[in-house]
Amino acid sequence: MKKFLAIILTLAMALSLVACGGDKPEESAKPEESAKTEESAKTEESSGADVYKIGVVLPMTGGSARMGELQYEGMKLFAEHYNEAIGGIQSLGGAKIELVLADSTGDPATGASEAERLINNEKVDALAGPYNSSVGAVMQPIAEKYGVPFTVTNCTADNVQMTEGELKYTFRPNHSNSSNVGAILDCLAFLQEKDSSVDLSSFAIIYENTDWGNSCVDTYAAALEAAGYEMKICESFESGSADFSTIVNKIKNSGAGFIMPCMYVSDAVLFMNQYTEYGLDNALIWAGGGILTDDFITSVGDLANNQITLNGWCVDTMAESNDPELCDWLSERCKEDTGSELNENVANGWIGVATLIQAVEDAGTKDKDAVAAAMKALDLGRDSLALLLHAYEGIKMGEKETWDGSGVMQNQNIYSAGIMTQIVDGQIRQIYPDWSGNPLVWPVA
Amino acid sequence: MLYLQTFIDALMIGGVYSVIAVGLSLIFGVMRVINWSHGESLMVSMLIALYMNQYTPLDPYVIMLIVGAVMFVYGYVLQSVVISRILSRETDREPISCLLFTAGLGMVMSYSVQIIFGSKQVMAQTKYNGRALHMGDLVVSLPKLIAFIIAVVAVAALWTFLQKSEYGRAIRATSQNRSVATLMGISEKRVYSVSFAIGTMLVGLAGGMLIPYFSVYPTVGSVFSNKSFIIVVLGGKGSVPGALLGGLIVGLIEKFGALFFSESVAQIIVFLMFIAILLFKPTGLLSKDKG
Amino acid sequence: MIDKKKLLTPKNILVTVVLLILALLPIFPTTGAYAIQLTCLTMLFIYWASAYNIIGGFAGHTSLGHACYVGIGAYVAVMLYLYGGISPWIGMFIAGIVAAVIAGIIGYVTFHMRGSYYTLSSVALLNCFRIAMAASKEIFGFKTGGAVGLKISWMGESVSGMQFVSKVPFYYIFLVFMILCVLLCWYIKNSKMGYYLAAITTNQDAASSLGVNIMQYKLMALCSSAFLMALGGAVYAFFLTSIDPLSMFNYDTSARIMLMTVVGGLGTLWGPVLGAALLVPLNEWMRASFGARLSGLSFVIYGIILMLVVMFLPKGLVSLKDKYEKRRYEKQQAKEVAVKEASVHE
Structure with a gap:
C-alpha cells in the first residue's frame, strides 16, 4: 500500500546518505592517532x-x-x-x-x-x-x-x-600552448632555410571541434598569420565521425605549403591513410595530440615515418x-x-x-x-x-x-618550452632545437 | 574536377550508409519497431570483424560474410525469444516499449564493450588500407569502392528477395496489413524474426566492410545510427529503394556541404533537411501518400 | 474542497517527514559536503524527471532529446550573466521563457508525429542544437565559446551571482524546485488539463472527435515542461560554473532522465521521484566505489534495469505497489471465503 511506497522512498534517501556518510567516523579518528606532526591536528x-x-x-x-x-x-x-x-x-x-x-x-x-x-x-x-x-x-x-x-x-x-x-x-x-609558438615559428624558419625548394609560406589547419582543437587555432594559426604565413584553409571536423575526403580534396586544390592537423589518435590514423590515398604531397607539421602515442605508429606503420610534430618531450630530451x-x-x-x-x-x-x-x-x-x-x-x-x-x-x-x-x-x-620532433624509423626524435647527431629527413620525399 | 571527385566520394560513402539504414528501415516497416540498438549492433559487428582480422588469416571480405551470418543468427534469436514477447503486449499504437527495450540493450552493449576492451580507437590492419585507384586526377579509395559495390549488391539482392521470393512476399504482405496476412496463413512471428535477422545481418556485413578504413571504438555506432534514422525517414519506412536513395542523398549533402561550407555545417544541413522531410513529406520521398 | 481527513494519510505524513529531514540535513554536523552534493544531484534529477513526465508521461510523447531545453536554459542564463550582468535569479526565468517559446515552435511542428517518429525527431533536434552551438563562435554578436564553452570565473562569494563556496545554498534551491515541481505535476494531473491529456494519450482520435483541442493541450504540456527543464538547466550551469555544448546538450542526460521516469512509472506522480531517487545515488555510488576502470558500469546497470522493467514491469516500479495491493486483496478474499465456508460447515 502507500506505506510500502513511502518506505522505499525513505530507504532510497537513507541509502544515499549511508553511501557517502559511511567513512566519516574513520577519518576523524586518524588525526588523533598520529601525534607525530602538529600540523595534522591543526588541519582536520x-x-x-x-x-x-x-x-x-x-x-x-x-x-x-x-x-x-x-x-x-x-x-x-x-x-x-x-x-x-x-x-x-x-x-x-x-x-x-x-x-x-x-x-x-x-x-x-x-x-x-x-x-x-x-x-x-x-x-x-x-x-x-x-x-x-x-x-x-x-x-x-x-x-x-x-x-x-x-x-x-x-x-x-x-x-x-x-x-x-x-x-x-x-x-x-x-x-603551454604559447610556449609552443616559438618552437613552431623557429622550426619553420629553420626548415625553410635548410631547403628552400619546399614552399612553406602558406598552410592549412584542420582541427577537431573541441577545446583543444579550438585553442590550437586561436594560438598556432593566429600566431602563424601574425608572422606572415598565409592561412589558406581552416576547417573543423567532428571527432570520430570523420571522413576527410572533402577536406583532403580542398587542400589538394588549395596549394597550401604545409598542413597542420590537430587531432587525436583515430582521426589522425584516418587522416594519414586518406592523405596517402589521395596522393597529397604537402608537408605535414602536426600539432601534437594523437600522433604522440605509440598507437599511431603501430596503426599506420610505415606511413608514420618522417612525420614532424610539436611535442613536449621525446627520448632525446632524456639523453x-x-x-x-x-x-x-x-x-x-x-x-x-x-x-x-x-x-x-x-x-x-x-x-x-x-x-x-x-x-x-x-x-x-x-x-x-x-x-x-x-x-x-x-x-x-x-x-x-x-x-x-x-x-x-x-x-x-x-x-x-x-x-x-x-x-x-x-x-x-x-623554463618550460615545446620542441619539434620527427618520427624516424618508428621512433620519435627531436629535430628542433637542433641537437647535433639527430636524424632529420627534409625535405620529406 | 573537384566536383567530380566530391561526387564520387559522396556516392561511395552514401552506399555504405544505405546498407546500414536499409536493415533498420525493413524492421521499422514490417514490425513498426525502431531498433535503437542498431548502431551498437554495428559496433559489435565491427569489433568481431576486427578481432577476426587480427587473429585469423582470412581475407577481410570473407570475415565480413561470416560476421553477417553471425549477426543473422543473433537477430533471429533476439527477436523470437525477447522482442516478440514485448511486441505481443502492445496495442496497435507505435510500440514504444520495443524502442525503450532496445535503447537499454544498446546502452548495455556500448558500455560493456568499453569496460571490457577500453575506449581505445583501433584501426584494423588489412591489405586494403590506404590503397586507391588513380584515374587521371581522380582518386578512388579501394576499400571504399569495394564497400560501395558490396553495399549496392546487398541492397539489390534484398530488393529482389522481397519482390520475387515467396518469403519476401510474405514479409511485404505483413508490413502492409498484419491481420490480413495472418489470416492468409503467414506466420507473423516467423516473418518478424526473419525481417529482424535480415536487418542485423546487413549491419554485420556493413561492419565487416567498414573496418579497412574506419576505426573501431565503443561509441562508433552512434555516428552511423543517427544517420540511419534520418535515412529511414527520408526514404520511407520499409522502402528498400528509398533507403538506397536516402543514403546517397545524405552522402551527397555531407560531402558537398563540407566542400562549400565546412564539415560541421554539413551535419547541420543534414539535420535540418531531416526536419523538413518530417514536416512536408513524413512518409518519405518515394512514397505516394501525403503522410 | 480540501478534506482534512484525506490530507492526513500515512503516505502524506511520511512524505512530510522525509521532506523535513531533507530540509534539516545540511544543518546536521555529520553531513559531509559529498552527501550534500549527492542529494543536490538527486533532487535535481527528480525535478527534471518530473518535468519530463509532463510531456513524456501525461502527454504520451516519448522524447529522447529533452536535454536540449536544459542546454538552452544553461546558455541563456550564463550569457545573460556574463554579458548583461543580469543576475541568474532573474536570468533563469528569462531562460525558461526562451525555452518555452522554442519548445512551442518545435511542438507545433513535430506534434503530428506519433511514437517512434517523434522520438527520432527529438534526438535529431538535440544533435542539431549541439553541433550548432559547438560550431558557432557567437550568437547575435555575443561569444558562445563554441566547442570550448563558457566559464564563470570565481571572484568570491556573491548571492546575486549565485556564487557560493559551499553547495548548501544550491541544495535549498534544488529542494524548493523539486517540491514545487512535484506539486505542479500533482496539480496538472488532477486538473482539467490532466484529464484531457490522459484522454489524448489513450486515444487521440477519439479525444479529438469529442472536441478536445489536441494541439493546445500538448503545447501547454511541452512548454511547461521545457520551461521547468530550462530553469533547472540555468541553476545547474551556475552549480557547475562551466558549460559546453557537449555536456549541456547531452544525449546521455536525456536518456537518463527518460530512463528514470520510465523505470519509476511513466505518467504517474511518484514514478519519476522514485526512479530518480534510486538511480542517481546508484550512479554516484558506483562511480565512487568502482572508480576509474569500471566507470561505465553504472550505464550497463541502467540498461539492464531498463530492459527488465520494460519486460516485466512495463508500468514502472510504482506498479509494484498496485500488484502488492492486489495480491493482499486476493489473499484477504480467499481468507474471507475460507472463514465463510468454515462457518457454514458448523
Missing part, C-alpha cells in the same frame, strides 16, 4: 600523518583514455620510486605518497565533480591532472576556491593558468638526464605496465607530481597554504629529480605572457 581536513594523498583526475575512459593511462603511469612510477628508493617524503618523517585516481572521462562536468569528491570526501592534500585543457579550466576555480594545491599536467591551453585575480594554488610545470639508470627502469616498467614506450604524457605525469612533492619537502608540512607558498618559491635546477626526463633549464613558477601579449599566465614554469 588532512589525511593521516604517514600518507600524503594526491587526488588524480585523468581521463581513463573516453577519447583520451590512452593518454590518461600513460600520464597516470608517469605519476605512479614517480610515487613508487620516491616511496621505495628514497623512503617517502623526508621532511614529513617518511610519509608515503598515495595517489587516489578519479576518472574525468574527458568531460569537464564529470572532472569537476570528481575533483570536488576528492577534496571533500577523500580529503586529499593536493590535486594533479587532468590532461584535457577543458577539464583543467574547470578544476582551476575549484582548487582556488577550496584552497588545494593543484599541479597541472599536460593541459597546455593558456587559459588554465589565467584568471582575473591572483592564482594561488594552481601551478603548471610543463609547457642528458642525470640518472640514466633510473630512466631505463622507467622505460622498462612503462613498457611492461602499459605496452607503450615513454612519451610526453608519461614525462608530464612525472614532472607534475615530482614538482609538487619537492614543494612539500620544502614546506615540511601538509598544510595546503604552506605547500602552495612553497610551490611559488621553488627554484629547481637541472639536477632535480623532477627534471629527470625533461630538458628544461629549471623549474620556477612565474608570470609568462601569452604569445601575442594579450594576457598573462600565472604560476607557469618559466
Whole structure:
C-alpha cells in the first residue's frame, strides 16, 4: 500500500546518505592517532600523518583514455620510486605518497565533480591532472576556491593558468600552448632555410571541434598569420565521425605549403591513410595530440615515418638526464605496465607530481597554504629529480605572457618550452632545437 | 574536377550508409519497431570483424560474410525469444516499449564493450588500407569502392528477395496489413524474426566492410545510427529503394556541404533537411501518400 | 474542497517527514559536503524527471532529446550573466521563457508525429542544437565559446551571482524546485488539463472527435515542461560554473532522465521521484566505489534495469505497489471465503 511506497522512498534517501556518510567516523579518528606532526591536528581536513594523498583526475575512459593511462603511469612510477628508493617524503618523517585516481572521462562536468569528491570526501592534500585543457579550466576555480594545491599536467591551453585575480594554488610545470609558438615559428624558419625548394609560406589547419582543437587555432594559426604565413584553409571536423575526403580534396586544390592537423589518435590514423590515398604531397607539421602515442605508429606503420610534430618531450630530451639508470627502469616498467614506450604524457605525469612533492619537502608540512607558498618559491635546477626526463633549464613558477601579449599566465614554469620532433624509423626524435647527431629527413620525399 | 571527385566520394560513402539504414528501415516497416540498438549492433559487428582480422588469416571480405551470418543468427534469436514477447503486449499504437527495450540493450552493449576492451580507437590492419585507384586526377579509395559495390549488391539482392521470393512476399504482405496476412496463413512471428535477422545481418556485413578504413571504438555506432534514422525517414519506412536513395542523398549533402561550407555545417544541413522531410513529406520521398 | 481527513494519510505524513529531514540535513554536523552534493544531484534529477513526465508521461510523447531545453536554459542564463550582468535569479526565468517559446515552435511542428517518429525527431533536434552551438563562435554578436564553452570565473562569494563556496545554498534551491515541481505535476494531473491529456494519450482520435483541442493541450504540456527543464538547466550551469555544448546538450542526460521516469512509472506522480531517487545515488555510488576502470558500469546497470522493467514491469516500479495491493486483496478474499465456508460447515 502507500506505506510500502513511502518506505522505499525513505530507504532510497537513507541509502544515499549511508553511501557517502559511511567513512566519516574513520577519518576523524586518524588525526588523533598520529601525534607525530602538529600540523595534522591543526588541519582536520588532512589525511593521516604517514600518507600524503594526491587526488588524480585523468581521463581513463573516453577519447583520451590512452593518454590518461600513460600520464597516470608517469605519476605512479614517480610515487613508487620516491616511496621505495628514497623512503617517502623526508621532511614529513617518511610519509608515503598515495595517489587516489578519479576518472574525468574527458568531460569537464564529470572532472569537476570528481575533483570536488576528492577534496571533500577523500580529503586529499593536493590535486594533479587532468590532461584535457577543458577539464583543467574547470578544476582551476575549484582548487582556488577550496584552497588545494593543484599541479597541472599536460593541459597546455593558456587559459588554465589565467584568471582575473591572483592564482594561488594552481601551478603548471610543463609547457603551454604559447610556449609552443616559438618552437613552431623557429622550426619553420629553420626548415625553410635548410631547403628552400619546399614552399612553406602558406598552410592549412584542420582541427577537431573541441577545446583543444579550438585553442590550437586561436594560438598556432593566429600566431602563424601574425608572422606572415598565409592561412589558406581552416576547417573543423567532428571527432570520430570523420571522413576527410572533402577536406583532403580542398587542400589538394588549395596549394597550401604545409598542413597542420590537430587531432587525436583515430582521426589522425584516418587522416594519414586518406592523405596517402589521395596522393597529397604537402608537408605535414602536426600539432601534437594523437600522433604522440605509440598507437599511431603501430596503426599506420610505415606511413608514420618522417612525420614532424610539436611535442613536449621525446627520448632525446632524456639523453642528458642525470640518472640514466633510473630512466631505463622507467622505460622498462612503462613498457611492461602499459605496452607503450615513454612519451610526453608519461614525462608530464612525472614532472607534475615530482614538482609538487619537492614543494612539500620544502614546506615540511601538509598544510595546503604552506605547500602552495612553497610551490611559488621553488627554484629547481637541472639536477632535480623532477627534471629527470625533461630538458628544461629549471623549474620556477612565474608570470609568462601569452604569445601575442594579450594576457598573462600565472604560476607557469618559466623554463618550460615545446620542441619539434620527427618520427624516424618508428621512433620519435627531436629535430628542433637542433641537437647535433639527430636524424632529420627534409625535405620529406 | 573537384566536383567530380566530391561526387564520387559522396556516392561511395552514401552506399555504405544505405546498407546500414536499409536493415533498420525493413524492421521499422514490417514490425513498426525502431531498433535503437542498431548502431551498437554495428559496433559489435565491427569489433568481431576486427578481432577476426587480427587473429585469423582470412581475407577481410570473407570475415565480413561470416560476421553477417553471425549477426543473422543473433537477430533471429533476439527477436523470437525477447522482442516478440514485448511486441505481443502492445496495442496497435507505435510500440514504444520495443524502442525503450532496445535503447537499454544498446546502452548495455556500448558500455560493456568499453569496460571490457577500453575506449581505445583501433584501426584494423588489412591489405586494403590506404590503397586507391588513380584515374587521371581522380582518386578512388579501394576499400571504399569495394564497400560501395558490396553495399549496392546487398541492397539489390534484398530488393529482389522481397519482390520475387515467396518469403519476401510474405514479409511485404505483413508490413502492409498484419491481420490480413495472418489470416492468409503467414506466420507473423516467423516473418518478424526473419525481417529482424535480415536487418542485423546487413549491419554485420556493413561492419565487416567498414573496418579497412574506419576505426573501431565503443561509441562508433552512434555516428552511423543517427544517420540511419534520418535515412529511414527520408526514404520511407520499409522502402528498400528509398533507403538506397536516402543514403546517397545524405552522402551527397555531407560531402558537398563540407566542400562549400565546412564539415560541421554539413551535419547541420543534414539535420535540418531531416526536419523538413518530417514536416512536408513524413512518409518519405518515394512514397505516394501525403503522410 | 480540501478534506482534512484525506490530507492526513500515512503516505502524506511520511512524505512530510522525509521532506523535513531533507530540509534539516545540511544543518546536521555529520553531513559531509559529498552527501550534500549527492542529494543536490538527486533532487535535481527528480525535478527534471518530473518535468519530463509532463510531456513524456501525461502527454504520451516519448522524447529522447529533452536535454536540449536544459542546454538552452544553461546558455541563456550564463550569457545573460556574463554579458548583461543580469543576475541568474532573474536570468533563469528569462531562460525558461526562451525555452518555452522554442519548445512551442518545435511542438507545433513535430506534434503530428506519433511514437517512434517523434522520438527520432527529438534526438535529431538535440544533435542539431549541439553541433550548432559547438560550431558557432557567437550568437547575435555575443561569444558562445563554441566547442570550448563558457566559464564563470570565481571572484568570491556573491548571492546575486549565485556564487557560493559551499553547495548548501544550491541544495535549498534544488529542494524548493523539486517540491514545487512535484506539486505542479500533482496539480496538472488532477486538473482539467490532466484529464484531457490522459484522454489524448489513450486515444487521440477519439479525444479529438469529442472536441478536445489536441494541439493546445500538448503545447501547454511541452512548454511547461521545457520551461521547468530550462530553469533547472540555468541553476545547474551556475552549480557547475562551466558549460559546453557537449555536456549541456547531452544525449546521455536525456536518456537518463527518460530512463528514470520510465523505470519509476511513466505518467504517474511518484514514478519519476522514485526512479530518480534510486538511480542517481546508484550512479554516484558506483562511480565512487568502482572508480576509474569500471566507470561505465553504472550505464550497463541502467540498461539492464531498463530492459527488465520494460519486460516485466512495463508500468514502472510504482506498479509494484498496485500488484502488492492486489495480491493482499486476493489473499484477504480467499481468507474471507475460507472463514465463510468454515462457518457454514458448523
